[in-house]
Every structure is written in structure tokens, then in C-alpha cells.
Amino acid sequence: MRGNNAAQVGAIVFDTGVEFAVWSHHAAQVELCLFDNDGNREFARLPMARDGNHIHRLFVDGLKAGACYGYRADGIYAPDNGLWFDPSKLLIDPYAKEIDRPFRYDPRLGVYGEDSQDLMPKAIVTTDTRAAVAKPLFKPGGFIYEVAVRPFTILHPDIPEHQRGTISALAHPSVIAHLKRIGVDAVELMPITAWIDERHLPPLGLTNGWGYNPVAFMALDPRLAPGGMAELRETVAALHAEGIAVILDLVFNHTGESDRYGTTLSLRGLDNLHYFRHVQNCPGELVNDTGTGNTLACDHPEVRRLVIDSLRHFVLNSGVDGFRFDLAPVLGRTAAGFERDGGTLAAILADTVLADRIMIAEPWDIGPGGYQLGNFPPPFLEWNDRVRDDLRCYWRGDQWKTGALATALAGSSDIFARNDGKGTRSVNFLAAHDGFTLIDLVSYAGKHNDANGEHNRDGHNENHSWNNGVEGETLYPSIRKRRKNDVMALISTLFATRGSIMLTAGDEGGRSQRGNNNAYCQDNEITWLDWKTLDEDLIAHTAFVAGLRRRFTVFSETDFLSGNGDVEWISVSGEPMTVAEWETPSLHTLGMLLATGDRASRGQRTRLAVLFNRSESRELFTLPAEGEASWRQLTPAGAKKTGARVTVEPRSVGFFIEK
The missing domain is CATH 2.60.40.1180 (Golgi alpha-mannosidase II)
Structure with a gap:
């Protein structure tokens, strides 16, 4: 062991070589596989030695940064007992910081005994390059702009074609000018770490365009970051120079290995029994609190360490200002249920690198007791779907909504005053990636997800939407004007609320998804932002209300409005x-x-x-x-x-x- 920390894992570069370390309690043997520079030819397969902490280690003399590698784990293959060891499967290091190609779904990735070497990306040994880490630029009460990197930049006419669809495109002067015009305080990047398509998509000719199906938690997806961590670091620095913070949307609730009929890519092959949560007294049945087939056991010490180390990695090496956690109750789940002061949530807030970062929870999952709005520990901010629904229903014309409107405007004290809360931690929004766009909200009474290949069964059925008299696109000027007015009213209301606010990219200009409220699998014109067709009136209105929000101090304060002089x-x-x-x-x-x-x-x-x-x-x-x-x-x-x-x-x- 060449490092100073006996528990250190990953690929650690030293002057004389590289030490590899990976955790597995149940594996009988873990082997390191080394590949040539193009990642196609394996030239060495070396057994690793287990230490007393169940970390399998091997030091390779003379190896340098840039080497390509993977692991194979042998042991008992008994899925009914939660054991999935299959030495034919090449596995990605959970601590991989770079991979040589994107993940591509292939059914052979889930077939026992079928060698996956040619189907898998290879991890690349990297050395860390520290970023300039300053205090977060974003403060609660600010304006967050949710961005899916590829759809947001793929059609931008000013961005060079080779740069479109990548993280670096966010630093283009035209993009920054737009962000500053509408008053953005922070961009929240939807998942940019390496992901894989769900298995039902390739037969439909569809691909996952959002990234909420991760495999490697630290490695950026090469499709979005061909320049690796340096690309993210430089983009963060460029946005910081313009006063714009960067928040990463990360997924620590499941992996793309899915249910028992899914793939073996990393954690499943290394130690399925410990990395994932299983039904009590039934180790072969994976808990599905996420709706994706598996749920990470975030209360397990090794999973907790992986989460914390991943967050530290992004802060130290890219300088990001904070994180949004998808299906965040999983981070606080134990066998007994959600614990707001549970080990992993507490560890995030106590870590010296993470303590001052902005933390945002999506405070629900689909498991028992999964709706936890208002119950995360401060200073976590929380997505507030109550505000979303109440503002929608108010403008739709529903009855009994005046009080709900006022409560939302005042900071949702009914939710955030619990546990002696002194101020709002709400992230108020009208629409997000998951659901209707803002213009579709006032143009469609029902969802239209047929393009997803699931006969319109997917996506939320109740959207609190209205169509202003005609379902979908129309040429009637009067209806188009009503819809525009409704969007302006909704945006004005959002920007008048107390708490942090969030707008999804393109909603300020009338972006439509043709009524699709679950467009995760539409990496095409349905989700791509067509900058040439954005509505200038809506953009100007958004810039106007954003200016008011910055001008008047009342909107950046986070105490609840009480009626006592405020x-x-x-x-x-x-x-x-x-x-x-x-x-x-x-x-x-x-x-x-x-x-x-x-x-x-x-x-x-x-x-x-x-x-x-x-x-x-x-x-x-x-x-x-x-x-x-x-x-x-x-x-x-x-x-x-x-x-x-x-x-x-x-x-x-x-x-x-x-x-």
C-alpha cells in the first residue's frame, strides 16, 4: 500500500506507478484488467490482494496516468441470494474519474457468462487538477436556471458546430449574454456523469437524453464533456467570471444496472448485496424506491463514502457551487425509513469541503414514506411541488386557491416552519425537466407522450394544466395571445415568491415539447431548444421581472412574510x-x-x-x-x-x- 490512507480507493498515481483499490466484501477474487491506449486490447489481467477492510489492492510499477483499465470480480453467482459475481463481466471502477467512451446498452451486458469486454467503456487513470474553490456565488433567494446541456446548446446558431451539445458551449459569449439578460444567478446542470440507456429504449429507436440513469458517479459522460474534467472546470470558471454559479444535478439513488433483468456494469458485479437495498429477508429482491429497478443503500458505509467522495471530487476539481440531489429521500433512508439526520445527510453537511456548498433536495421518491417535503435538515433547499401545483391551479381558475397563493408568496411557512425552521428553504418552480414545459402547461389539457412508445401510459396524468380552448398547437391569434399572457402571469407570480426560484431553460421563450410531459427519451427536436423560434416578448418579460427581483430587497430575503410590517x-x-x-x-x-x-x-x-x-x-x-x-x-x-x-x-x- 503506497498511499497515506489505508482506506483510500480508486486509481492513485504515484511517481513510480499506479495503485488500484476497489471495495468488495463478498468477492472471492478481484482482477485488474489493463488495456492499450485505445481501450480495445487487454494486455494484462492481474489478481488483486484483499486487505482487512475488504479493499482489493494492487500496485503496478511503471504505469502512468492515461492507462485504461477495468475490473473483473469472481465469486458465487446466485441472484436469488443477492450475489451476482460473473468474471465474464468487465466492470467500471466506482471511482473512475474518466472513461474512454459512452455506455451503450446491449442485452449481452446482462447475460451470465457472456464476456462484456468489447461492450464496455474502459476507465482511464487520471491525476487530479485542483480548481479555484471560492465561496459559492449563489445565495438562497436567487434565480436558478435548470439546463440540460445537449438540448440547450445543440441548435444554438452562434456556437461552433463542433462545440454544440457539450459543456464547453455553456461558456460561449452568446449563451452567457442570454443568461445575464434574464438575470440568472445559477445554472443547474442536469446529469452530466456517465449514464446508460434503459433497456426498453434501443428497440424503440430512442435514447436517454437527460442522463438520470447513471453508472459512474465521478466520470463525466464523454458525449457532453469530450474534454473531461478540464472542460467542466474551465466552463465553471467562465461562468463564475460573469457572476453565475454552477450547481450539478446528481443521481445517487440508483444505477443504470436496473432490476434483476438488467445489466452488470459496476456495483452489481462488485458487491450487489451491499451496494443496493434488498427486501428484508429476501436478498434476491431489490427494493425499488426509485421506480428504476434498484435503490442504492446510502446508509452503507461504502456507499456513503462513494457519495461523499464524488461530491468532494466535483468541488475540488471543478469548483462547482453546489448540488441538487435527485430523489433525495434515498440519501436518508435506512431499513427503518427516512431519517432527516441520517448518516449520509449528516456526513454531507459536516464535511469540510462540502459544508458551505449549496445543497438542494428533490424531497420525494416512490418508496414508503417517500414524500419528505420540508423534512430535510437545514441548510438544504428543497424543490417545492406544492407551490408548483398551487400556482398552476390558481391561474387555471380553480376555487379556494387565494390562500394557497398567498402562502406560496410568503415562503411556505406551513412547510418550512416545521422543526423550528426560521425561514424558507423553498425552491419555487412552475415547471421542471420532468413534466410539461411552461407553454405546454397552458396549451394542453392532457399529456401526449405517444412518441415515447408506451402508448401514452408514462408520465404524470394530473398536470393541473389547461389549453385555452384548443388542444395543442393552433393558428388562432386570440388563443396564442391568451397563452402568452398566461405564461407571463405565471412567470410574474413565480418571480414574486419568497424563496429561491427555478425556471427550466427555454421556458422563458415559450419552448414546447408538443405536449410530451416525460421527454427523457427524446434526444431530438422535441427537447432541443430552437433558439430561432423563441418568443422575444416572453424573454423580455422574464428579464423585466428578474430585474425587479434583483432591484427590491424583499425578494432576496428568506424570512417568512409574517404580516408584522413586512x-x-x-x-x-x-x-x-x-x-x-x-x-x-x-x-x-x-x-x-x-x-x-x-x-x-x-x-x-x-x-x-x-x-x-x-x-x-x-x-x-x-x-x-x-x-x-x-x-x-x-x-x-x-x-x-x-x-x-x-x-x-x-x-x-x-x-x-x-x-
Whole structure:
């Protein structure tokens, strides 16, 4: 053992060679396979020695960074007992930091005794290059922009063709200019680590375009990062130089090895019994809390170490500002259920490298007790689907939604005040990668997922959507205008909420997926962002409300709005809302009067009125005035004087400042 830490694993480069170390409790023998530089010809297969910690080690003299390798693990093959050892399968190192090619699904990857050497990527020995790690640029209350790298850049006309679809494209001046125009504080990159297609996709001629099916947790997918970690590091630095943070969306809840009929690629072949969760007293049956066939045992010490080391790897070697965790309750699961202070969640928050990073939980999975919104330990931020649904239902015209709107605007204290919470940890959003796009939300009453090959059975059935009179695309100018107005109203509402906010890339310009609300397998024009067809009016409106959010201090604060001098809820009369008005099921108006600092006037205190009108007609509000105070309406064209009686257009949100 040449390292300083007897528990260190992975491929560790020394001056005189490379030490390989991989953990497996149940393997009888693990072998290191070395390949030539193109990863095609195996030139050595070497047995590794097990130490007292069940780490299999081997030092190879003279080997250098750039060498290609994999593992084979022998032992008992008894899937009914949770043992899947098959020495015919070449396995990717769980600590691989680079691979030489993407994963490609092939049914032979799951056939016992079928050699997979020619089907598998090879891991590449790398040396770490440290990034400049500064304090995270993103602060709670900011604006997160969710980005799928390939669909976002593949059709951008200004990006050189060879660069489109890659991480480096995010650093292109035209992309950065767009991000800055709409006020983005952080880009949240959907999975960029190496993934594999689900087995049902290739026969349908489809591929996974989102990446939520990982195999190697540290290795970037070569399709997105042909330049490896250096490409990510340089892109992060370029975005940081423009004041934009980078958050990685990572998947630690399952692997692409799927259920017992899936593939043997890495963890399954190394020690299926310990890396994955199994039904109690039934070791051959994998727990499926993720809906993908398997669930990582994140409470196991080796899985916990893999998660922590992966996060540290990305912070130290690329300088990212934080992470979003897919199906995050899995990180807190034990045999007894979800534990908010469980070992892995606590270890993430306690780690010295990770302690100041932004952490965002998707607070649900499909397992027992899987809905954990509001229950993650601070300072975790949490995706808030209650806000998503309440804002959708409000603008759809559902009854009894005025109170829900106000609760969302005020920071969702009903959720985040639990466990003595002092402020909101909400990430408010209207649409995300999973579900309708924002324009589809107001254009389709139902999902249209036939292109996915599952007879429209996949995807959520209840989307709280509406079509404005015609299902799908239409040439009727009046309907197109209504839809645009609805999107503007939704975006205005989102940007007026207290908490962090998130918008999915392209929603600011009317991106459509043709009614597909589960487009993970559409790596084509359905998900690719066509920059030439984006709606300039919608982009300008997003830039306008983002500017308001940055201008007024009230929107970057995260204390709950309490009504004690920070907010007044008013009716159209300008008087405080009465109990009877709150309880009016079909009330179409609400006024939110905020006390705020105005950065445009050096922080001077003022009042901002945000007025909601979901009716089909103009509404006349009376705003409370003190003495000779007057009000001005804030619009993309600038401020215009209005006085105390103001008009709010049908199905819109108006912003007024007291002067």
C-alpha cells in the first residue's frame, strides 16, 4: 500500500506507478484488467490482494496516468441470494474519474457468462487538477436556471458546430449574454456523469437524453464533456467570471444496472448485496424506491463514502457551487425509513469541503414514506411541488386557491416552519425537466407522450394544466395571445415568491415539447431548444421581472412574510383582506403590499404593490396612499405614474411602486 490512507480507493498515481483499490466484501477474487491506449486490447489481467477492510489492492510499477483499465470480480453467482459475481463481466471502477467512451446498452451486458469486454467503456487513470474553490456565488433567494446541456446548446446558431451539445458551449459569449439578460444567478446542470440507456429504449429507436440513469458517479459522460474534467472546470470558471454559479444535478439513488433483468456494469458485479437495498429477508429482491429497478443503500458505509467522495471530487476539481440531489429521500433512508439526520445527510453537511456548498433536495421518491417535503435538515433547499401545483391551479381558475397563493408568496411557512425552521428553504418552480414545459402547461389539457412508445401510459396524468380552448398547437391569434399572457402571469407570480426560484431553460421563450410531459427519451427536436423560434416578448418579460427581483430587497430575503410590517394583503378596495374575502371560493384578485428596500435608490425604503388578476376583465385596484404619495407602474418600458387608482389587465400581474 503506497498511499497515506489505508482506506483510500480508486486509481492513485504515484511517481513510480499506479495503485488500484476497489471495495468488495463478498468477492472471492478481484482482477485488474489493463488495456492499450485505445481501450480495445487487454494486455494484462492481474489478481488483486484483499486487505482487512475488504479493499482489493494492487500496485503496478511503471504505469502512468492515461492507462485504461477495468475490473473483473469472481465469486458465487446466485441472484436469488443477492450475489451476482460473473468474471465474464468487465466492470467500471466506482471511482473512475474518466472513461474512454459512452455506455451503450446491449442485452449481452446482462447475460451470465457472456464476456462484456468489447461492450464496455474502459476507465482511464487520471491525476487530479485542483480548481479555484471560492465561496459559492449563489445565495438562497436567487434565480436558478435548470439546463440540460445537449438540448440547450445543440441548435444554438452562434456556437461552433463542433462545440454544440457539450459543456464547453455553456461558456460561449452568446449563451452567457442570454443568461445575464434574464438575470440568472445559477445554472443547474442536469446529469452530466456517465449514464446508460434503459433497456426498453434501443428497440424503440430512442435514447436517454437527460442522463438520470447513471453508472459512474465521478466520470463525466464523454458525449457532453469530450474534454473531461478540464472542460467542466474551465466552463465553471467562465461562468463564475460573469457572476453565475454552477450547481450539478446528481443521481445517487440508483444505477443504470436496473432490476434483476438488467445489466452488470459496476456495483452489481462488485458487491450487489451491499451496494443496493434488498427486501428484508429476501436478498434476491431489490427494493425499488426509485421506480428504476434498484435503490442504492446510502446508509452503507461504502456507499456513503462513494457519495461523499464524488461530491468532494466535483468541488475540488471543478469548483462547482453546489448540488441538487435527485430523489433525495434515498440519501436518508435506512431499513427503518427516512431519517432527516441520517448518516449520509449528516456526513454531507459536516464535511469540510462540502459544508458551505449549496445543497438542494428533490424531497420525494416512490418508496414508503417517500414524500419528505420540508423534512430535510437545514441548510438544504428543497424543490417545492406544492407551490408548483398551487400556482398552476390558481391561474387555471380553480376555487379556494387565494390562500394557497398567498402562502406560496410568503415562503411556505406551513412547510418550512416545521422543526423550528426560521425561514424558507423553498425552491419555487412552475415547471421542471420532468413534466410539461411552461407553454405546454397552458396549451394542453392532457399529456401526449405517444412518441415515447408506451402508448401514452408514462408520465404524470394530473398536470393541473389547461389549453385555452384548443388542444395543442393552433393558428388562432386570440388563443396564442391568451397563452402568452398566461405564461407571463405565471412567470410574474413565480418571480414574486419568497424563496429561491427555478425556471427550466427555454421556458422563458415559450419552448414546447408538443405536449410530451416525460421527454427523457427524446434526444431530438422535441427537447432541443430552437433558439430561432423563441418568443422575444416572453424573454423580455422574464428579464423585466428578474430585474425587479434583483432591484427590491424583499425578494432576496428568506424570512417568512409574517404580516408584522413586512406585507399587507389587500383587496381591490385597498383595504386589508377580510375573512369573508379569503374564504370566497372564486375570488379572482389579490394584492400584496410589500415593505422593501429599493436598490435603484441606494436601498431607500419604499412600498411595492404586486397585484394579481386572474379574471377575464380589467380590475381597478385602489392602493393605499399616505399623504401626497403617488404610485407608479413598473413595466418593461419603464415606470409610469398612475396615482392611487390603478388598472390591472386581464389575467396578469401588475407591479407598482410608491413614490
